[in-house]
Amino acid sequence: MTRTKLSRRTFTGALLATSALSACAVQTAPAKAHVVVIGGGFGGATAAKFIRLEDPGIAVTLIEPKSEFVTCPFSNYVIAGFKQIGEITHNYNALTGTHGVRHVRDIAVAIDPATKTVRTGGGQSIRYDKLVVSPGIDIRWGAIEGYTEAAAEILPHAWQGGAQTLLLRRQLEAMPDGGVVALALPPNPYRCPPGPYERISVIAHYLKTTKPRSKILALDAKDAFSKQPLFQDGWNALYPGLIEWVPLNKDGRITQVIAGEKTLVSEFGQRHRAAVVNVVPPQFAGKIARDAGLANPDGGSAGWCPVDPITFESTRIKDIHVIGDASIAGAMPKSGFAANSQGKFVAKAIAAALNGRPAFAPVYANTCYSLLAPDYGISVADIYRATPQGIVAVQGAGGVSPRTPADAAQFRHLEATYTRGWYSSATREIWGA
Amino acid sequence: MRSAILTAAFAASLLAGFAAQAQQATPAAGPIPGSVLAATCSGCHGPKGHSVAEIPPINGRTEQQLLSALLDFKNDRRPATVMNRHAKGFSDEEFAAIAREISANWR
Ligand SMILES: Cc1cc2nc3c(=O)[nH]c(=O)nc-3n(C[C@H](O)[C@H](O)[C@H](O)COP(=O)(O)OP(=O)(O)OC[C@H]3O[C@@H](n4cnc5c(N)ncnc54)[C@H](O)[C@@H]3O)c2cc1C
16 A cells, blocks of 8 residues: 655645546535435435435435445346446446545444444444444345355355355356256245245356356245246246245255255255255345344344335334345335335435434335346236325236237347346446446 | 224224323324425435436426326326326325425425
C-alpha cells in the first residue's frame, strides 16, 4: 500500500471535483434525520436509494462490508455456464455518487436500541433515528450433521453469491462425463422457493449439452415444491431420464453429510455418493438480526423476524425495520423481487414517519422467474396487501404460467426473454441509474 | 363476497387478541395515491419506466394509453404472459391513479 500525500491545494481541488460530480447528492441543509441501513443487497440497497428519493432531507448511511455485490438471481446460469460472474456483479457507485448515500464498508456487529446505535466490526458507533436491517440469510451450520463451513468447501451450497457460485461451477466443469450430480434440498421456508429446481434444470442443460451420460439426483426434504407441474413437464420434455427427484416420503431428507467421501446420508440411512454434491442447507435470518433480538426465539418461525405488514417495522424492537429474506412477510416468498418491493415501500413508510405522517397501505408484488433452459422460462406471480392477518396474496390475481398455453414454445420463449428483462430492470433500479 | 371476507378477517383479528393488533400500524386514510401504487411497476419496467432490456418501456405514454392497456390486461382482452396475472390484483380506480401518475411524472 502506498499512500500519496496530497498538498492542501490538490486536496481541496479533489473535494471540489467530487462535490461538483455529485452536485445533486450534496446535503446542504443539516439532515432532518438519519437512517442507517444494514446490508446492501436486494432489500437494503433498494431502501437506501428510495429513502433518498422520497426525501433528500434525510441522510442515509449504508453499512455493507462488500464493495461489489454478486446477485444470487442469475447465479444458477453462471453455474450452468451461460452467464459470466461479471454480468451479475454490481457496485455502489450510483448509490453513493448519484443518490448521496454514505457507504460504510464495514460489518455491523451489534445494535443497541436503547441508545439507537449500530456498532461496526471496525469499531465505529453510528447513531440512527430509524434503522433498516436487510442482512439476508445465514446457513444453519450443523443443522445437517457434518455440514460445516469446512465441508462447504468440498460440498458447496452456492446459496450466497460469489466464491461458492464459482466453486460449484468449477466442480461441474471438472466432472467426467457419466458422473452423478447430487443435490440435498431444504424444508420450507428458505431463500428463493423455486431456486433449487431452476438449478436442477440448468445443470441438466449443461450436462445434456456437454456431458450427456451424466445424471442428477435431487434429494428433497419436502413432498412438493414451487411451480412443480411446470418444472416436471419441462424436465420430461427437455431432459428425459436425466433427473431423478426423491421427495421426503421416499426418504429424500438428508440428515448427514460425509464431506471427505462426497456422500449424503438420508434420514433412514441410505447413502448417496456422487461426483459433485450441492447442499442447499436449512437457513435463518442473518446473524446481526438474530443477535439483536429481532428474530423469534422459538416456535415454527424461530430464527426469522416478525414485522408489521404495513411498515415492516419489527414487532419486537421499535424504530427498526426488517426487510427481505430475514423478515416474516406473510405470503410473500423470500425473493429478490419481494425484497425490492419491500425496500420501496419501507422507504415510503420511513419517510412518512420522519415527516410526521402515516404511510399509505402498500401493495406489494412478486414475480419469480425460472429458466429451465436459456430459451425456456416459467413464472409465478402475486400481488399482496396488508390485512389484519398479515400480508396476503390477492385472491383471483397472480398464479403460475399456464401449463398448456396455445403456443407453448412461444410462451416459454417470451418468459425467458422477460426473465432477462426483469433482471436488467431490477438491478438497474437497485444498483444502477 | 368482499364483506364476507372482511367479516371473517375481523373475527379472526379479534381471536388473534389485542396484543398483536395493538402493534399493527394504521395506514393513511383515503385512496392509495398513484405515486404509491406505481412503485410496483418499476421493478420490471425499470426506473421511471425506462426499461433497457426486453420488457416494454412504459414512460412517455398518455394516460389513456396506459389505462386502457391495464384494463385490457385485467380483463384478458390483450395477450400477456404475466401482466394479466398482476393486473387482477388492482381495482379500476387504482389503475386510473397509476395511469395518471406515470403519464404525468415518468418522463
Ligand atoms: C440460486 C438462487 C437464485 C435466486 N434467483 C432469484 C430470482 O431469479 N429472482 C428473485 O427474485 N430472487 C432470487 N433469489 C433470491 C434472492 O437472492 C434473495 O431473496 C434476495 O437476495 C434477498 O435480499 P436481502 O436484501 O434479504 O438479502 P441479500 O440480497 O442477500 O443482501 C444481504 C446483504 O447484507 C449484507 N450483510 C449481512 N450481514 C451484514 C452485517 N452484519 N453488516 C453489514 N452487512 C451485512 C451482506 O453482505 C449482503 O450484501 C435467488 C436466490 C438463490 C440462492
